[in-house]
Amino acid sequence: MTRRNYIFAPGPVNVPPQILAATAKPVIHHRSADFDPLFAKVSEDLKYVFQTKNPVVIFASSGTGAMEAAIVSSASPGDRVLSLEAGKFGERWGEIAQAYGLGVKRLQCEWGKAVDPQIVADELKEHPETKAVYIELCETSTATVENVKAVAEITRNTETLLIVDAVSGLCAEELRMDEWGVDLVGAGSQKALMLPPGLGFVAVGEKAREAIKKSTTPKFYFSLEKALKELEKNTTPFTPAVSLLFGLEVALEMIREEGIENVWKRHARLAEASRHAVKAMNLELYSQNPANTCTAVKAPEGIEGGKIVKGLKEMGITIAGGQGHLKGKIFRFATLGWYNEYDVLTIIAAIEKILQKLGHKFQPGAGVNAAMEYFQTN
Amino acid sequence: MTRRNYIFAPGPVNVPPQILAATAKPVIHHRSADFDPLFAKVSEDLKYVFQTKNPVVIFASSGTGAMEAAIVSSASPGDRVLSLEAGKFGERWGEIAQAYGLGVKRLQCEWGKAVDPQIVADELKEHPETKAVYIELCETSTATVENVKAVAEITRNTETLLIVDAVSGLCAEELRMDEWGVDLVGAGSQKALMLPPGLGFVAVGEKAREAIKKSTTPKFYFSLEKALKELEKNTTPFTPAVSLLFGLEVALEMIREEGIENVWKRHARLAEASRHAVKAMNLELYSQNPANTCTAVKAPEGIEGGKIVKGLKEMGITIAGGQGHLKGKIFRFATLGWYNEYDVLTIIAAIEKILQKLGHKFQPGAGVNAAMEYFQTN
16 A cells, blocks of 8 residues: 555644645635634634633744744843753754843753753842743653743742743643743644644733833844734734634634643643553653653664664654754654544554664563553553 | 635735645655655755746745845844835835844835836945845835846946845746846745745845855844755755645746746736726726736725725625725735636726726726737737
């Protein structure tokens, strides 16, 4: 038969056919009445996935663009900001702050561990003038979930903004923007939102909206001030990616129907089963605080991680390797978005297959069995 | 029957079903071998539509994002640049340069007229330190085509870059980047490239590549330097909008098959027939140097332009009104992208219908007949 291809990468993800079909609808004009109900609906439904009453801005961009918008719109050149960096994506936000001349402290934290909230408390005590703290919801490069709730408890009653990168984590990890007191959250479409790439999102809290008014960092396309102003009029400053918005409409309906808490639970369950399977295959998890967004596994002794990724690719299965200094040392897979327990069995079975081929010692079937056992009882 | 909707706006445009279908293909991972042939092919075919041997960068963004990339990557804060502004879009590029602290001279030129190239010659003589000149290929707000070739003759043997906004004009108006000596060209997907919105393009000439290395303007997502570096490795710095690239592949095949010069000629023929029809309906063109991208028509005495746009909208037909001080004074329609002579008859017939309803005096059928006569002999 024609080869079936599978995506088990931490984004882009498998897009449900009903969403793909929606993105292929005839284009409508974004400056016409046709657009109004669509944009109003997705803007409203987006609030639900961020668990916020605050406005959510939509950009035609990748998730990096959304994070750039959050960073350049919330501080001015020279302002002190704190970038917590425990992986490739954390580093990126520090780089953006640097590129725009913010007075960024790029705090290098241990990869594969959650950042200790006490570090943030100490930093803010010493530097109460800090305008913003950047943290990941999930650091995708290490498959580690951060303790955003605890960090938000530290920042919420201060002048300091908390900016959360939820590009990969949104809908996969618990995130309660308003309840926790998070100020800005960036996200992307090609993760648990189950869409193709091309949309970036920024949810903007009240404290952030005040800061945005004062920011003098040069910006234009990624100005949240501009975007918020147009959002009030139910539109966007620049041409939106309308076909992806059609898909977003369907994706948000699917999430509302399942319920965001159930979506989080499903991701947790699939990720926990995956972790059980990993251990049963005589492998080690890389992260000490593993995320539900994706799972990072240490390449077994004597087997280069890239060979596992490449071997799976030859079988039509896409996962991800390590980035930066983790290249060749780990591999990462995910059931992120529109995936269920049978998908977990599929990817685990495929991993078993390639590991056997590459000579890793483990009990064949142990991974799949461990996942099935977990599903039976959870 | 269920109402059929028609788009005759100067973007977004009617997207051919084969392109829509391509955008709905299963998503592939952009950091995997699946992506390589697609990206190599669209990158190569894009050169053809810009008529260049130079690299063409693709952004997940609107056309404004592409223009921001060209502007922020080609000069440094304080550098003198010259923005030729004869409409809403020309003004936007001046605003971007201002937002990033460039020493921009925003030259207000008469709307609806092509900018006299002599102005550029005089400016550059007086200010040979000018780093870049910004000009439209088509100023969409006035439906005016600029004399890019003549302006390029002035800049090409100087240190000054010529940056052309071809967001709406690409493929609709003649543009020979290399032959004319244009340095940077920005474009968007939702115009004559026949795609949904969401992709921005920048073609980067050799002189521009040298300037890009020296630019200190803060940037990250829209850094052409970053994008060019990754393009050499057949990839993008940030997640590309893969599904739109699938559509782009088909669109570029269609354009190659027709031939870019034939595509330009087709746009010229449809636009000329439209102009004949306009005059036959006892209406006046707004522009003194009308574009082939779209046609701007003065609202007849006593009829507010918005009523024409709104009346057509009620019939399921989308055109555009005037922007800025032209609001209510003109209306604009286009056969931009995948349109033929029957489409011209459709939009002219619809305009006849609404004008009759609004009480404009003209010979019913005169517009359609004038277009048909033109097509018979041209």
